[in-house]
Amino acid sequence: MDQAYAQEFRRQGHMFVDFMAEYYKNIDKYPVRSQVEPGYLKKRLPESAPYSPESVETILQDVQEHIVPGITHWQSPNYFAYFPATSSVAGIVGEMLSSGFNVVGLDWISSPAAVELENIVMDWLGQMLDLPKSFLFSGNGGGVIQGTTCEALLCTLTAARDRVLKKIGRENISKLVVYSSDQTHCAFQKAAQIVGIDRKNIRAIKTTKSSSYGLSAESVLSQINLDVEAELIPLFLCATVGTTAITAVDPLKPLCDVAKQFGIWVHVDAAYAGSACICPEFRHFIDGVECVDSFSFNPHKWLFTTLDCCCLWVKDPSCLLSTLSTNPQYLKNEATDQEPKEQEVGYKDWQITLCRRFRSLKLWVVIRNFGVANLRNFIRSHVGMAKLFERLVTSDKRFEVAFPRNFSLVCFRVTPSAVMDKLRTKYKNGTYDQYRQFSEEERTNEFNRELLESINVSGKVFMTHAIVGGIYVLRFAAGNSMTMESHVRAAWTVVQEHLEAF
Amino acid sequence: MDQAYAQEFRRQGHMFVDFMAEYYKNIDKYPVRSQVEPGYLKKRLPESAPYSPESVETILQDVQEHIVPGITHWQSPNYFAYFPATSSVAGIVGEMLSSGFNVVGLDWISSPAAVELENIVMDWLGQMLDLPKSFLFSGNGGGVIQGTTCEALLCTLTAARDRVLKKIGRENISKLVVYSSDQTHCAFQKAAQIVGIDRKNIRAIKTTKSSSYGLSAESVLSQINLDVEAELIPLFLCATVGTTAITAVDPLKPLCDVAKQFGIWVHVDAAYAGSACICPEFRHFIDGVECVDSFSFNPHKWLFTTLDCCCLWVKDPSCLLSTLSTNPQYLKNEATDQEPKEQEVGYKDWQITLCRRFRSLKLWVVIRNFGVANLRNFIRSHVGMAKLFERLVTSDKRFEVAFPRNFSLVCFRVTPSAVMDKLRTKYKNGTYDQYRQFSEEERTNEFNRELLESINVSGKVFMTHAIVGGIYVLRFAAGNSMTMESHVRAAWTVVQEHLEAF
Structure with missing residues (x-):
């Protein structure tokens, strides 16, 4: 059976690789934005699942005939929309490895390599960005690969919320206020709502031409003062480096100077522009990052890594752990019973979900294959x-x-x-x-x-x-x-x- | 350049397929549970990223030498731990297609096929489970593919929370109570905490041998009565079909009878056992599902689909939409400006994150290839x-x-x-x-x-x-x-x- 499985994998795998290579070869011949009409696919596919097996050949033919026309070709050389989802051969091969092994990263023992490689790659990448050592595992911080920015925000918002509510009592949750600019990605508002921040306490501070649509520290301070006067409690500030609309940059240092006076958690969302900061000439855009609490960017946007891949670093992992930890009996083992070591980071406690793919593999392959x-x-x-x-x-x-x-x-x-x-x-x-x-x-x-x-x-x-x-x-x-x-x-x-x- | 990319993809892709086929061929020769010591990988890999490119050949060799020993082989025929992550050649090929196209499912126009195929596949799968029509798009409900159960719980909890808080006022969030059994997966507690439910209001009701460790409706009713007397507000009940520890089954119908008296949202988590319910002889385990508000199970557990893949159906999608919707300017287009049609489900409003992979592709390939x-x-x-x-x-x-x-x-x-x-x-x-x-x-x-x-x-x-x-x-x-x-x-x-x- 192992032999049969391996053989079938080989047969279908090669067939797929040829299919996809042909797709890339012809990609510039397709209209970049799909030209189908809403509902096109329903007319072409059966209303219920087939009872009997269908061959991969048939399926790939249907992909070509029915799926490809309904795709907006994000990988086309003529695609200049949104931000690109910059992929690469290395990224795809890395993802293939991950789904080939299909291990479930629950904790260290469920696949040691999945945890340890993520530790290593997040430190590599942190160094590439010249993040302060306090964000690296080697400096008692640490990084985790999430799916997207919204998840990174959700985790850090929850951590910040519970840190404050522990002091002031849970009944004060309705008093918490979060800050961002009117240019901030809507993921922030969404994450804030999910963690229970009152919609009317989510501030999207107006930006203007005079600051190139970056968030001005003065405006933030004025708003905070108003909120404090109203007996509300400032909780969290999301600063953006490279906004979605026009890649505006919020000035980190001045914003931190304000935020720190009020004990506000500062997160930097550099989803798109973070990748550029591995080049010394762009690094200045994240100057001041040494003052923030957490930082995230998405290699799935501009670092040649397939979806999804959002890298989040925190200075104080214990904040995440104290709010996101679970320790069910069925995951207890000799490794979890000992004092946690750096190498035994249980990533399930750094994120929303408990199980996860071998997320670091593709990033590791990309970084090594490019250099x-x-x-x-x-x-x-x-x-x-x-x-x-x-x-x-x-x-x-x-x-x-x-x-x-x-x-x-x-x-x-x-x-x-x-x-x-x-x-x-x-x-x-x-x-x-x-x-x-x-x-x-x-x-x-x-x-x-x-x-x-x-x-x-x-x-x-x-x-x-x-x-x-x-x-x-x-x-x-x-x-x-x-x-x-x-x-x-x-x-x-x-x-x-x-x-x-x- | 297209040609070069296609060629390089072909070269590396075939190399990877052969590598992974060899892995499967030899998989039963590896110790199933990894035997490395904590910290093994740090000793073997460099402390920082390579400056110059390394060949895929070198990287694959390192995967074999350094990663494979650190893997717990979930795909081994001798793996019987946790629940299996039942994979298949079709599932892997489907995932490859998804990462090959690497489209970002933001909304309909960003890749119509990604939205429409998910509509179709979720209806197929709903029919396979004999879910009532009210859960299908064809019956004004609908399904969405999430990553894992915790995300499904997070979305439904948020929807349930906001539905109630809208009526009773946000300041009452601390009074909300959620219910499950002491056998419920810890993802439920985690999701409840994230959405701001007070830890002391998360009830894990004791189960006993007499009910085969299923949640008894009588115990739930007693607890609810206590809570109502204490002026708390019952919000949400998570019932499990196939608990993590021993695959116990909570009786859906009696639990719904109790829950409905108090307007409680009932979610069924059938993460593992849901797959079995496509067989008529196991379908009775989810009898009563017609009374619940939402239902989820994970094809990445036992339906031959690689990680991650959690299918969630809701009877009333507007509950998700009203709490998870965002409509930023940069996503506005002719399609979004019109009345939403069934085929234009903006899945970003059905889940936590805004961007997503082409999630339905692998499930579609699996269902068709197996039948x-x-x-x-x-x-x-x-x-x-x-x-x-x-x-x-x-x-x-x-x-x-x-x-x-x-x-x-x-x-x-x-x-x-x-x-x-x-x-x-x-x-x-x-x-x-x-x-x-x-x-x-x-x-x-x-x-x-x-x-x-x-x-x-x-x-x-x-x-x-x-x-x-x-x-x-x-x-x-x-x-x-x-x-x-x-x-x-x-x-x-x-x-x-x-x-x-x-």
Whole structure:
């Protein structure tokens, strides 16, 4: 039976590898954003599960015919939407190893390598980011791989909440207040609601152009003072390095200076931009990280690792343990009965779930297969592509870069005056009624929205949008493993062509 | 570049498949429970990440030399510990597809197929379990794939909490009470704590032998009455079908009858045993499911699907949506602006995290590749192996089956009298001092504990233990894809040999 299983794995495994290699070979021939209509798949698949077995050949054929058309091709070299989910051959192979072994990381004995490799890789990665030693296992902190940022926030919020409620009594939970900016990812609000923070105590502090949409320490202080006066209790601040909309950066040091006066837990969410900070020239964006309580970023965004992979470091793991620990009888064994050692971190007590995959394997394979040098080179090349796109935008007077570019994202739009020119030409004699009702700013936004939609419908590239400070922008996010300069230039041509054809 | 990427994927992919096929071929040669010492890996790996790239060949060699020895081989045919993580070639290939496409399921447009296939597969699986139509999309309920049970509990607890707090005011959160048995998985306590339920309001109601360690509706009613008298507010009941320790079953119908009087949300956790319920002869274990609010089970346990995969159905999805929804600007598009249709379920609002892998793909591949008929056959063959082991145990007078077997788990031990015989023989003249201090029950437990440890140290098989009603038992859990009857017989021989050698 072992032999039969191994043989069948070999047969199907090779078949899959060839299938996926063909997919990559042809990936730029598919429309980037899926063009199916809602409900397309229901019409194509049976209403109930098959009673008899179907061959992998049949299934792969159906994947090609029915699934691939319904996929938005995140790995396409012409994909520039949201933030990329930068994958790599090493990442996929690492994930394959993890699902091949399919061990369940409950605790140390359930697979020692799963725990110990995670300890090691999190220290490696912490060093690569030049995190202070207090975040590393070698400095009595430590790191854990979660699925996504929302989980990291949920764990740290719970830890912070219980640390405070232990002192002031659980009945005061409704008085707790959490802080972030109006640019913070909505995962923060969601996590705060889950842990029982009253919605009306979740502060999304307004950011402005003057601080490049970063969270100003002064605004936070004013809000905290108001809350304290109202006898509320400041609990947690989520600072973002590289916001979702326009990659704005909250200034860590000034924010910590304020937060520390009130004993507030400070978490840094660097989901996307954290990866860039392995390059010395970008490291300054997380200056001040030595003052915060916890820090997370997602290698599944921009560090060549497949979904999901969110790395969280804390200075004081005991805060997580005291609130997330469980010690059921069925997991007791000789290892758990002894004093916990660094190598015996029970990751089940560092996260929401009790069981988990061998999460560190793919990250380890990626880091080794690239090496720090090449990880940096690729990050730099992605930033280089964004710079190239930025130059192309600025060289065309009809367009403007709307917000400063910090990393590999360019936020751009057709200028208000170019929009007016275009509308005047298109609707001669001033019959552009649909736009008349709008102010100039609204008109510009609506025009850019329509432009983006026409670009995306073409299927040639896929970009998304943001609205910040009332300005609608098209977002060009570079960073896919298969993207080259030629794709960037082609993408720019697509944008220009669609403006011309408007 | 696309070509180079595809080529490199093909090269490394095939290399990996061969590596993993060799692993499966030799899997029964490894000690099942890892025999490394804590800290073994740190001694073998460098303290920091490599600066220069390393080849996949080198990395795979290190996996073989350094990782494999630190793995507890959950896929070994001689693995009978905890509950198995029953994998399959189809499951692994399905996961490979998912990480190969590496799409991010944020909403419908970010990959229509990821949303729609999950709708379809969850309805398929719901039908396979004969869930009432009210749990299916086709009946205005619906299902979602979460990572693990703890996440499913966290989502439903949050929904239940907010439904009640909306009526009675958030300041009453400290009055909420949740119910389960002392056999319920600790994930429930953990999830309850995370959503802010006061620890002293988390009831783990005592179970007894008279109800085969199932939760009695009468005990629940008594406890609820006490709580209501104390002006607390009953919120949530977690019933288990197939407890972790001994696969006890809570009676759903009587529990619902009680819960409904108080408007309590009832969730069924059938993490392990749910898979068996696709066979008509086991379906009766979830009779009464038509009365509950939510139901979850984990195909990653016993339905041939790799980690992680927990399927959750709810009758009233709007409860999840009203508490877990977020609608940030950057995700707005033509699809989200329209009325939500069945096919446009935004799964980000059904779960904790916002981004997610293409989770349904592997489950779809598994169900099709096996077909319902073979899924049932395999489940039955695993139960058959447990029955075989049970017969072997009962045919040896020195052993006893300690708790009734419901599914594929046998809980057994050396009987108290056989323990005494053994100790008398071993320590002639009554010098078995180390056991003298114990009562007969303690002595029996300690003996069985030592027996299990000696079995596991041998590396020939791996089993774990439970303590229920004061009785320490060895747990034999059948269900691995590579396990055959010969492995079951061999495992029994190992147990007998270790008793003889004691």
